[in-house]
Amino acid sequence: MINTKAAISILWTTLTCVVIFGSFILKNQVHELENELSRINKEIQSDAQNIQVLKAQWSQLNNPQRLRKLASEHIFLNNVRAEQIINYSALPFRYEKASDKNVAIAGINKKQYKQLVRAERE
Amino acid sequence: MLEANISKKSKSYLLSGREKKVSGGQIFFTENLDSQSILTCKQRMPYAIAAFLLCYLIIVVKIFYACLSSGIVISGFEDINRENITVIAPVSRADIVDINGTIIATSLPTVNLQVAPKPKIKDPEKLAQKLAYIFPDEDYETILKKLKKQRYNDIKRNLSPAQQAAVNNLGIPALEFVKSQARIYPHDNLFSHIIGYTDIDNFGISGIEKSMHNRLTQSTKALQLTINTTVQDTIREELGKAIVKYKALGATAILMDTTNGEVISMVSLPDYNPNIKIPVGDRAMFNFATQGVYEAGSVFKTFNTALGLESKKIKVSDKFDATEPLKLKGITVSDYRGENRWLSVGEILIHSSNIGSAQIILRVGKEKQREFLLNLGFSEKLSEFEVYEKAKPLFPAQKDWHEHTMAAVSYGYSLSATPLHIISAFNAMINGGIYYYPTIIKSSNVPSPRRVISENTSKKMIPLLRDVVVKGSAKSANIDGYQVIGKTGTANKLVNGRYVQKKVMTSFLSAFPADSPKYSLLVVLDEPKGDDTFGFVTSGWNAAPTGGNIIKAIAPQLNIPADFTLDEQRKHIKASFEK
Incomplete structure (x- = not known):
């Protein structure tokens, strides 16, 4: 009988310790993940900004006037004419x-x- | 003695078999306890156990919560995660893109340089010198003044990253960077009149930037227009050439989809660069396509003829006497280079006869004419159209609508409208009779389409307008490969209340391909000169060839197949190989 009582107490104590220890580990992991998330979000934000700038630059580089000038200088291509189709x-x-x-x-x-x-x- | 010893021991120790079991393995001494006390203990025990368990539970739960995360409520966990994952758009004002997704207006995250009141700048003169060196377009004196005041003044807006680094390297604590956004128009002048621009605080002050300001600031999803960048560029290029060739003061072109009222291109020259926020004079800031209220001249004969046919008062085969000028109360209607003979309805359009048009409308009647033009939207501002700058047409009042007004309106005088009004009404004449409200934004909420003429009348109009291009005043727009339909119009300009000869507005209203017109084009030239055209300034000499050139260039871009026969196509193959 004494053994059962002791076993129950030990079990509860161990369980408590395990839960507490597990919770601490979990907390740390959550913290780490939160930091990771925050870092990734910052990176995404920075990438989104870069993409925004690149999109504007791409659009500027694709300005038809500029392309026409480049085409006439380098590849001698004109607009498609009806008879070419x-x-x-x-x-x-x-x-x-x-x-x-x-x-x-x-x-x-x-x-x-x-x-x-x-x-x-x- | 032994007895006494035994009884003394028995007070402290229990011999085997003398102890008493109570419950759950609990052992109680029975020596000094009566049964009532034991019973009380037994009754209180579960309460004590429950109390201890409760305390224990509370402690465990508290530890568990504390360990999970500080201050985070478990039930709200998912929400917090979702919030963290959402990427905040780098700019707060939405982009504007064309039909193919090409960016035509965007914002860039930048920083402004500000001078804070504290800490005190020790040597403002030296700092101003350094800043003037970093910002060559800023004046030394102005910078110095701001540095001396030290009152949250912007020294420079929208710094480049290099400039920001240079200022940072100065290491002045009073100089602060404030996050900002710069509105950029990558295509410079190409869309100036459509898009408009924003002020330094990113507040739309003209064009779509103004009319759609709320939409652009409420959602960061790009605003898609119906405009096609390449077509817009081609048309602008051709119009630019026309301005140079005919020494015109300005030029306007609108290309629309006749089947849904979408504006594919809208150019008004001269234009301006919205990236350079300096007003460059009234003319360049003036969007003629939507604000230019003008008398369009003979292009109105298209509406007049359609009205005649729709009213059933005239038939295509009817002939009208154009042998001599028509005298009406107040005016004499005559033809420019008249045929001086009887003309059929088709010939009235081909030779652009004012006399014939006036006779048609006199047969139809005043009420029907007014009603028809009102139905085509010629009396009202196109207020739902999304470009901010718009003008109301000058539509004569009922009391001023006399016989001579009827005649004048029939050939495009006395009623002034914008090019957008004219081309929107023209679409209904050729698309089967449906008036589509013009729009420049994809999936917009403009008023729903309405029938203005019957499908039959619309079908009859197409061969008549084709004849104008094949045999009539618009021959110069009869290009190879595409069947163009259209009508020219030349109107003298009013200067100080009098019509002036040689100062004209020429228009060419056209559509293609003729068998089922998909696109309509209106070209307007302001005061073209006749230096290169033997002194002629009428539309057939300038607006029509410009329209022809535009259609020739844009039709392949719009994927409209040319209607060359197989033999013609083979000739082209041969010619290209010979080259």
């Missing part, structure tokens, strides 16, 4: 089996023709 069926070699005559009409050499045929197959 053609139907696929307008390509002469699709229906006409690409006789040499048609190739000659299209004013392209055989190498270019082969490339176009390959492109068509793909």
Whole structure:
């Protein structure tokens, strides 16, 4: 009987100690996580600010006037004209089996023709 | 002696079998206790145990709470976490983006430099010199004055990071950085009249910045416009060329979606750079597209013809006598370079006959004309349109609406409206008869659409307007690949109450593609000169070709397929290979 009583007391004491110890550990972990959260939030905030600045900069770099100037200086590309957009069926070699005559009409050499045929197959 | 010893011992010790069990293994001495005392103990015991357990529980719970976290209520835990995770937007004023999400107005987090009253600055002259060096655009004297006053004055707003670092390195405790935001317009002049700008305290003072100020400050979600940046740029570019070529004082263009009233582009030249907050004169600050109330001239014949057909008083096949000027009470209506013959309804539009138009409206009647124009919104300000600057049209009063007013209005005089009014009404003429309220904001709450003419009348208008471009005054807008419909208009300007020759406002009201008009375009040139056009200043010489050039450039951008035949397309392929 005495043993049971002692066992219960020991059990309660141990449990209490475990709970207290566990709670302290939990508290510390929560603190650490809170610090981590706060740090991450700060980083997110800072990144959001940077993204905001970069977005504005990207928009400025994509200013059509600037792009037009750069394009004319470096790549010699102009705006697309209506006649540059053609139907696929307008390509002469699709229906006409690409006789040499048609190739000659299209004013392209055989190498270019082969490339176009390959492109068509793909 | 032994007995006595035994009885003495028995007071202190109990022999086996002489003890008495009470309950739960508890042992009590029976020697000096009567049964009543034991009973009382037994009764009190559970209370004592309960009291101790309660104390114990309280202590455990208290320790548990204390260990979890200081001051945090458990039930509110999730809320606190959620609050922490939410990222606060870096700026408080929402961005403005175009239809494709391109930023056209944004805010950047910056800092302002302020001088605090304490601690006292020891050598303000030397500090002012250093600050003037860091901020070359600030005046030394002004800085010095602020430093001497030391009263929370802003020395410089919106510092760059380099400037902030430089000031920090000076190590002056009285110089403080205050968090701020700078409104930035990355496209400079491109959207000036649409967006407007904000003052130094980020308060919208013109354009959408003003009209949508509450929306922009209440939510940080970007405000999406219906504007397309590339199309806007192309149109601005073409208008700029037109201004140079025709030496015009200004130019305006509006591109709208005829099927929903969305404004895709709105340009008014001259314009200004909203990043540089200096008013550059009235003209540049004036948004002609929404504020420019003007007499549009013959473009109104479109409305007049539609009204005639809608009223069933005229038919497309009807002919009208335009052999000589029409004399009415108060005015004589004549044609510019008239045909001097009978004209069909189509020819009245093709040759832009004032005489023919006046005859149409005289057949229709005054009431119907007024009612029709009122229904097209020509009497009221487009107050729901989201750009702040708007003007009310000059709509003649009922009592002033005489026969000559009817005639004048039929060909676009006596009634002044803004380009936005005109193009919005024009959309209804060609889209099947529905008037869509113009809007520049995606998912806006503008008034709902209404029918103004029948679908049948609208269908009849399209070939008539196509003929104007193919055979009539707008031939210069008849571009390859796209079937454009339209009507030109030239109106003399009123100077000191008199119409002045050679000072004109030219307009070209158009739409494309003709088989089912999706986009409408209005181009207006203010006082174009005839130096390059053999002295001619009418719309067919300046506004129409400008409109044609614009459509040629923007139609591919708007994904409208050109209607070249297969043979034509092959010719283009051949030509491009030959190049």
